Amino acid sequence: MGKELTKGNEAIVKAAVLAGCRAFYGYPITPASEIAEAAAKYLPAAGGTFVQAESEVAAINMLYGGAAAGVRAMTASSGPGISLMQEGISYIAGAELPCVIADIMRGGPGLGNIAPEQGDYNQVVKGGGHGNYRTLVVAPYSVQEMADLTTLAFDLADRYRNPVMVLADGFIGQMMEPVEFAPRAVLPEAPGWSVRGTAETRANLVSSIHLEPDMLERHVRKLEAKYREAERNEVRWENWRTEDAEIVLVGYGIMGRVLKSVVEMARAAGIRAGLLRPITLYPFPAAQVRELARRARAFAVVELSTGQLVDDVRLALEGRAPVEFFSRVGGNVPSAEEVLEFLERTFSARHAREEVLAHV
Amino acid sequence: MSSYAISHERAHAFYDHFERKGELPHQTHYCPGCGHGIVHKLLASAIDGLGVRDRTVLVSPVGCSVFAYYYFDTGNVQAAHGRAPAVATGIKRSRPDSIVVAYQGDGDLAAIGTAEIIHAANRGESMTVIFVNNGIYGMTGGQMAPTTPLGKQSTTSPGGREKWNDGYPVHVCELLNALDAPVYLERVSLGDNKQIMQAAKAIRRALEYQVKGLGFSLVEVLSPCPTIWKLTPVEAQKFVRDEMGALFVPGCVRDRGKEAEARPARAAAPALADVPRLIGLTSGEEAVPAAERDLDLRIKIAGFGGQGVLMLGEVLAEAGLEAGYEVSWLPSYGPEMRSGTSNCHVRIGRHPVDSPLVSRPNVLLALNEPSLRKFLPAVEPGGVAIYNGREVPEGCERDDVRLAAIPVTAIADGIGAGKVANIVMLGALLELCEVVDEERVRGALRRLIHNDRYYELDLAALERGREEGRKLAAEAYGWGV
Numbered sequence: 152m153g154k155e156l157t158k159g160n161e162a163i164v165k166a167a168v169l170a171g172c173r174a175f176y177g178y179p180i181t182p183a184s185e186i187a188e189a190a191a192k193y194l195p196a197a198g199g200t201f202v203q204a205e206s207e208v209a210a211i212n213m214l215y216g217g218a219a220a221g222v223r224a225m226t227a228s229s230g231p232g233i234s235l236m237q238e239g240i241s242y243i244a245g246a247e248l249p250c251v252i253a254d255i256m257r258g259g260p261g262l263g264n265i266a267p268e269q270g271d272y273n274q275v276v277k278g279g280g281h282g283n284y285r286t287l288v289v290a291p292y293s294v295q296e297m298a299d300l301t302t303l304a305f306d307l308a309d310r311y312r313n314p315v316m317v318l319a320d321g322f323i324g325q326m327m328e329p330v331e332f333a334p335r336a337v338l339p340e341a342p343g344w345s346v347r348g349t350a351e352t353r354a355n356l357v358s359s360i361h362l363e364p365d366m367l368e369r370h371v372r373k374l375e376a377k378y379r380e381a382e383r384n385e386v387r388w389e390n391w392r393t394e395d396a397e398i399v400l401v402g403y404g405i406m407g408r409v410l411k412s413v414v415e416m417a418r419a420a421g422i423r424a425g426l427l428r429p430i431t432l433y434p435f436p437a438a439q440v441r442e443l444a445r446r447a448r449a450f451a452v453v454e455l456s457t458g459q460l461v462d463d464v465r466l467a468l469e470g471r472a473p474v475e476f477f478s479r480v481g482g483n484v485p486s487a488e489e490v491l492e493f494l495e496r497t498f499s500a501r502h503a504r505e506e507v508l509a510h511v
Numbered sequence: 512m513s514s515y516a517i518s519h520e521r522a523h524a525f526y527d528h529f530e531r532k533g534e535l536p537h538q539t540h541y542c543p544g545c546g547h548g549i550v551h552k553l554l555a556s557a558i559d560g561l562g563v564r565d566r567t568v569l570v571s572p573v574g575c576s577v578f579a580y581y582y583f584d585t586g587n588v589q590a591a592h593g594r595a596p597a598v599a600t601g602i603k604r605s606r607p608d609s610i611v612v613a614y615q616g617d618g619d620l621a622a623i624g625t626a627e628i629i630h631a632a633n634r635g636e637s638m639t640v641i642f643v644n645n646g647i648y649g650m651t652g653g654q655m656a657p658t659t660p661l662g663k664q665s666t667t668s669p670g671g672r673e674k675w676n677d678g679y680p681v682h683v684c685e686l687l688n689a690l691d692a693p694v695y696l697e698r699v700s701l702g703d704n705k706q707i708m709q710a711a712k713a714i715r716r717a718l719e720y721q722v723k724g725l726g727f728s729l730v731e732v733l734s735p736c737p738t739i740w741k742l743t744p745v746e747a748q749k750f751v752r753d754e755m756g757a758l759f760v761p762g763c764v765r766d767r768g769k770e771a772e773a774r775p776a777r778a779a780a781p782a783l784a785d786v787p788r789l790i791g792l793t794s795g796e797e798a799v800p801a802a803e804r805d806l807d808l809r810i811k812i813a814g815f816g817g818q819g820v821l822m823l824g825e826v827l828a829e830a831g832l833e834a835g836y837e838v839s840w841l842p843s844y845g846p847e848m849r850s851g852t853s854n855c856h857v858r859i860g861r862h863p864v865d866s867p868l869v870s871r872p873n874v875l876l877a878l879n880e881p882s883l884r885k886f887l888p889a890v891e892p893g894g895v896a897i898y899n900g901r902e903v904p905e906g907c908e909r910d911d912v913r914l915a916a917i918p919v920t921a922i923a924d925g926i927g928a929g930k931v932a933n934i935v936m937l938g939a940l941l942e943l944c945e946v947v948d949e950e951r952v953r954g955a956l957r958r959l960i961h962n963d964r965y966y967e968l969d970l971a972a973l974e975r976g977r978e979e980g981r982k983l984a985a986e987a988y989g990w991g992v
């Protein structure tokens with residue numbers, strides 16, 4: 152197919168439908184509403200279901216029902232709505248149901264504002280609900296990735312029988328870029344464990360309760376093993392001009408875009424910068440961060456939150472290299488110039504050049 | 512009556528052995544005299560009677576009946592506290608042939624799940640809700656329920672339920688009766704055998720309506736909980752019949768089984784090959800042309816809301832894409848939008864777009880004066896700025912920027928539609944700076960503007976803009992090509 156100029160939020164829905172999503176349950180919230188609006192148009196057109204739920208609490212539980220019935224299902228929201236969904240997400244993970252949840256982040260806490268922020272990192276990547284579970288998290292930085300990673304999210308959700316979250320910020324949701332969509336010739340069958348109101352599936356049970364401590368422990372260990380497997384197999388990231396990088400920038404979503412500009416500008420100013428962009432936030436590219444520490448002198452994390460991603464970078468490095476941190480919040484997105492200025496302040500260009508010489 | 516006689520044989524819809532239960536697999540986990548056991552039997556025999564065991568999906572709640580799936584040999588889904596109607600919605604909408612039963616207690620349905628039950632009922636979801644009202648929280652050990660009678664003690668109403676502090680008992684059937692969609696609402700009781708017979712009928716009817724494809728049914732069952740009320744099973748039954756029954760009077764609140772329409776069947780799913788078209792993916796395999804020029808346009812467009820700022824950006828991005836460039840379009844949204852101003856960032860270039868945010872534009876299209884004042888200082892030296900006005904306002908001089916003033920709104924008014932001022936500006940831009948060929952812009956307009964009249968107007972606006980641009984380029988600027 153050719154490329155179509157598409158809004159990020161719309162790309163999610165189109166990719167979802169092409170990936171076989173046939174149920175969408177949602178509740179409007181800026182800057183994610185276009186997802187529900189597009190779903191209201193396209194899901195029924197493709198023979199699926201769209202329901203505007205009475206709340207995000209209801210939406211996530213409708214999703215639980217849809218996923219239990221063996222259909223590819225999704226919802227989308229933003230910070231406050233995701234907070235409301237957390238109990239349901241925990242149930243979905245506990246019951247091992249596959250589904251996709253998009254979070255188009257806005258400013259918080261509380262009502263905050265509707266401008267782009269990345270303050271949901273912890274509640275999404277670390278799990279915001281109760282109990283020992285993880286969600287797999289993909290973080291698009293372009294409209295093409297909104298489509299591609301939504302497709303991937305459905306496949307990962309099925310493979311791991313686990314909720315997968317698409318974590319994007321308001322900018323990626325609102326912007327338009329050319330997208331090439333990938334229709335499928337066949338769609339996956341309804342899974343054998345699902346409860347579909349048929350003779351073959353009558354014996355099936357979807358539940359997250361395990362009353363007996365040893366049974367619950369076994370269940371939790373099983374989930375844990377699944378997450379370890381995802382950590383081995385599903386890490387995705389992009390290294391950009393890191394081969395000779397002295398300073399490794401780390402950022403995701405819209406910041407990944409801005410940081411690419413920063414890398415070019417920094418290099419022109421004599422700072423050998425590179426970018427590591429996590430594409431999956433869980434599993435986190437920890438080994439990849441460590442690998443770059445073999446050469447890099449320092450890391451600089453730039454995010455639209457007051458220090459959430461940076462914790463994962465620090466954990467990954469285990470003290471191998473210093474980590475500098477720059478953030479803007481409240482809906483402000485730093486310009487490339489602003490980040491460059493921070494870098495220059497922090498690592499003077501001259502110092503960087505000396506270090507380069509020292510390496511030769 | 513006889514067809515509703517309760518058989519003492521185990522219903523087919525029950526398992527023979529409760530293996531999921533583990534210990535003591537021949538008996539249920541309910542206390543002696545508990546109403547849940549009776550309601551289970553009534554439901555199981557209704558499922559049997561209608562022959563829908565294979566199609567049934569039971570959604571169990573959080574409450575003493577959380578383990579209903581130990582017993583029902585049907586599909587089973589266990590839901591979060593209060594959310595059974597939402598979960599049931601998710602199942603039923605995707606599997607319209609299934610028979611979905613949401614089984615809920617009073618805390619589950621009438622407290623934490625109030626929103627879910629009201630809205631499932633209001634959407635007329637084709638499901639059957641069995642609402643077991645025992646007036647108390649059983650599972651958590653005897654806290655006050657939304658249905659606890661006034662004056663009754665519970666662990667969280669130690670002085671008795673008190674209206675000023677705790678409000679009044681909630682009458683669920685009457686509450687739902689205020690809605691248009693429900694088909695069947697009945698309150699029954701397990702107070703004596705006769706009442707149990709009536710309960711059996713009601714549960715069967717509620718299920719039958721679903722089998723017939725009708726909408727939402729709910730049966731509220733007043734049910735004994737001897738353990739928490741600290742009564743013998745016999746006393747508990749009497750309490751249900753007399754005290755609960757006086758407060759929540761049994762009876763049919765609504766039965767529209769005769770006149771209700773069946774929920775329309777969902778249209779058959781389209782062929783998979785048709786799906787891309789159905790979701791608006793129209794582009795075929797046409798080859799994208801190679802980018803003609805080595806462009807790197809970083810365009811900022813700004814003005815008042817309603818001036819077509821975002822649309823102008825979209826036309827540019829679409830035209831750029833058609834001409835084989837990499838493009839991005841990023842709207843400002845959020846706080847700025849509220850103040851009535853609007854701006855967007857467009858990038859068009861030969862190389863993949865790194866940041867879609869334009870902080871140092873090389874093209875500024877300012878549709879009003881505040882925008883010019885705000886963004887002109889950021890324009891890169893050598894860049895182009897077009898301002899919507901007869902002359903550049905005072906204090907906006909820049910020697911290193913090619914600054915043009917064109918009253919695009921006035922010009923647009925002149926051709927009869929102020930709304931196309933943005934396209935006049937686009938026409939001027941095509942003359943004043945190297946962007947994309949006009950043919951591409953026309954192509955983009957054709958794709959974005961579905962109304963023929965507006966499309967013609969836009970073409971006229973584009974032409975007028977070009978004339979103005981050509982004049983300027985020829986007169987003072989000399990940098991047209």
Ligand SMILES: Cc1ncc(C[n+]2csc(CCOP(=O)(O)OP(=O)(O)O)c2C)c(N)n1
Nearest residue numbers: 573574575592616617618619647648649650
């Ligand atoms: C979110 C949440 N809050 C509270 C609870 C604790 N809880 C479990 S069951 C229950 C009340 C059950 O009462 P009811 O619905 O009347 O059912 P019964 O046990 O009386 O049959 C409560 C409060 C929970 N499981 N989840």
Ligand code: SF4
Nearest residue numbers: 541542545575649736
């Ligand atoms: S506590 Fe009450 S509701 Fe729960 S099983 Fe015992 S009698 Fe039944």
